[in-house]
Amino acid sequence: MFYRLPYYSYKLQIESKRVQYRKYLERAGVIDALSKALIKLYEEQNKPDDAIRFVRKFMCESCPDDTQFDAMKADLEEANKTISKLEQDLERLKDQIKKSPEEIAELLEEGFKKLVEDEEHTGSLLRKYLTREILDEYLKLTTPPPVEASLLDCIQSGLTFHNSSCGVYAADVESYEMFNKLFDPVIRDYHGQLETDKEQLQPEAEFGNPDEIENMDPEKKYILSTRIRVARNIEGFPFFMKLREKQFLEIEEKVKASTDSFDGELAGAYHSLKDISPETQEEMVKRHILFRRGDEYLQAAGCYRFWPVGRGIFYNPAETFLIWVNEEDHLRIISMAKCGDLGDVYNRLIKGLTELEKTITFMRHPLYGNVTVCPTNLGTTMRVSVHIRLPLLSRDQDRLNGMAAELNLQIRGTGGEHTAIEDGIMDVSNRKRLGVTEFELIKTLQEGILTLIKAEQELEAKE
Helix, strand or coil: CCCCCHHHHHHHHHHHHHHHHHHHHHCCCCHHHHHHHHHHHHCCCCCCCHHHHHHHHHHHCCCCCHHHHHHHHHHHHHHHHHHHHHHHHHHHHHCCCCHHHHHHHHHHHHHHHHHCCCCCCCCCCHHCCCHHHHHHHCCEECCCCCCCHHHHHHHHHHHHCCCCCCCCCCCCCCCCHHCHHHHHHHHHHHHHCCCCCCCCCCCCCCCCCCCCCCCCCCCCEEEEEEEEEEEEEEEECCCCHHHCCHHHHHHHHHHHHHHHCCCCCHHHHEEHHHHHCCHHHHHHHCCCCCCCCCHHHHHCCCCCCCCCCCCEEEECCCCCEEEECCCCCEEEEEEECCCHHHHHHHHHHHHHHHHHHHCCCCEEECCCCCCCCCCHHHHHCCCEEEEEEECCCHHHHHHHHHHHHCCCCEEEEECCCCCCCCEEEEEEEECCCCCCCHHHHHHHHHHHHHHHHHHHHHHHCCC
16 A cells, blocks of 8 residues: 555546646647648548648648748848847947946945835845945945946846845956955855854865765666866956956967867867857757856846857767856866766866866965855855656655755756756755865765665665
8 A cells, every 4th residue: 555555646646737738738729720630631532641741731721831931940040140249239339338436326226225125025145235334335336447346246136136046246356355245244144154253264175085986876776967067267357247258258268278188088179159050059958068048147147248259168079078168157167977976077077177277277265265256156166966866755855855954965856946856856966065175075965865865765665
């Protein structure tokens, strides 16, 4: 009975979904249209060789034929190119317009008033820590030339979207110092460092010995993939909201030059986004190896200026080592594999970072460690993500979430943040990025994943 009851419940859920889906098709007229088309095909004396084309033509007699469709597709691609060019021209014009201190102060006042008066969305760290006193102090301050970033540059996204969990982005590394009374409490709160009195929140980098990290699922029964991502920003450049068009290109060229010397398993090729067709981009995004624009919070912050200028991806033929250029930070460096061999993935990441550091100097803050645009990624900047199938454990969400909290893990659907777990497959990653070394983080993640697998195995034994 212990086994059959969940199975019976599962069958009922599937049947309910089927009924709902059929009702939807009926309401939309899909079943009626298909039925008429199939009857027409049945009555056709000279049966066509291409039955699908016949049905498609009958269902949509006014629809374009293949030749017309190809022409329309070509027109759409040309229109998208024109739109992209116009967007870049608009960004160039905006780049020439500099807001006066009075205009910036007015926009900050207006945005602050709306933020504090919004009683529906009160959860952002920006709303929590941006006080009237802090606003008055920073109203007309900017970071040093040539960047001259204002507080508005850093909080524009949070003033636009009050439902943002953070709402703050650094415009350059100096922003963390110039607007410290806002950034520091936001950082300490997000990373669970409010109670610490340490001056240095992030210890020095320590990658340890990757040979001590094991394959967490050698039989490939539970883990579908393992992925480690770190962010890096190049010294001497501001962040996306203050980068000039030529600086986007300069960063891209630095990465191209650095990766030209890669050999062995790291050897690969760099591809500029502008040279990758839209269809190929979409296919690469679906395979989780390429980024796309579209995040409204980043859009408001200015992340997609001059798109796709200076954006691109480096990857090896096996697609186990990638570098995203100017996605959010200057570089997102990724090592991954379709298995649970965390040690192998970690070792490859270290190799890639070591090679890049031979020719590129990355920013590091004496207090926060590796510097990133978003303060939530400071410290190690490392996110270790494991896609794992735990169908029995996923049935008890309360227990799963409780275990995740104890193990310092974050659990979500494989589609990204705020997505649901489907078919027992979930994305498990580290919760902490700041306040631990890289090796400590990897070890904690490994122990947590093994604990989850053990819990799943115990449930399997009971069933």
